[in-house]
Amino acid sequence: MDLIDDQQPQQERSEPCPGTLYIVGTPIGNLGDLSPRAKSILKNVSLIACEDSRRSGKLMKIIESKVPLLSYHKHNFKSRQSQLLEILESGGSLALISDAGLPGINDPGQELVHAAKSKSYEVICIPGPCAAITALVISGLPSERFCFEGFLPKKQSIRKKRLEDISQEQRTSVIYESPHHLIKLLEDLSNLCGNKRPIQIARELTKRYEESIGKTIEEVLRYFIVNKPKGEFTIVLGGNSNNNNNNRISESEALNKLHELIKQGEKSNIAARKIAEETGYEKKWLYSKLHKKLDK
Secondary structure (H helix, E strand, O other): OOOOOOOOOOOOOOOOOOOEEEEEOEOOOOHHHOOHHHHHHHHHOOEEEEOOHHHHHHHHHHHOOOOOEEEOOOOOHHHHHHHHHHHHHOOOEEEEOOOOEOOOOOOOHHHHHHHHHHOOOEEEEEOOOOHHHHHHHHHOOOOOOEEEEEEOOOOHHHHHHHHHHHHHOOOEEEEEEOOOOHHHHHHHHHHHHOOOOEEEEEEOOOOOOOEEEOOEHHHHHHHHHHOOOOOOEEEEEOOOOOOOHHHOOOHHHHHHHHHHHHHOOOOHHHHHHHHHHHHOOOHHHHHHHHHHHHHO
């Protein structure tokens, strides 16, 4: 797509427009990534809704914006919405930013967008950095089709089911994780996906000490056991290339392989994982079939 149409040059309209909600992407690390248009919006709207006014206040000070800030996050978004919509109703303009990156992804920004559009207010996105897309495009893993998972659910039963689904997903998956839970996540992925599943973990994106770590789950797990995880992580996990029913062996053949491996001395859960990785059948299914036979 051409950025400039030589035949019909577009006249840029004056922004910010009255009665408009702007979704503004802010830097995820490098301040040079804040676009001139984003900076102009943040210096001229009526109000800026942000996750943390103290953190966003530092950015506003750098760009010399004197626009008032109002906190808007997962704990108060329901009570704040009416107040923010009143700004638009009175003909003012509103900018929504997150602590870093593009709002509306893994935060309550989508709720405000929905509320504004339901009232027929205009919503405009000022594109900017996004950790998920940045990590994906530098991973070298397939990006034609991918799944964004964000932070996984905290409730164990739901988290377990989500991880099982991710392990069988053929598309590349992008996951966010904190440093305190990274190793546990990698151990779970290793059990469900096998050690050789391709993966890349990004941290400190766009910053001075930016890192992209690993080629396989085994490699990154070994790395972080030695090197204590620090910072927020964006995990790009390769899809399950074996999850293709047309290329799989029969169920009986898969179970025979499983029993043969156990006869050779392999632990049942390890054997189930290895056969799952080899054949494309789910580890959980193989394990359940194994125990049904043992119970008879």
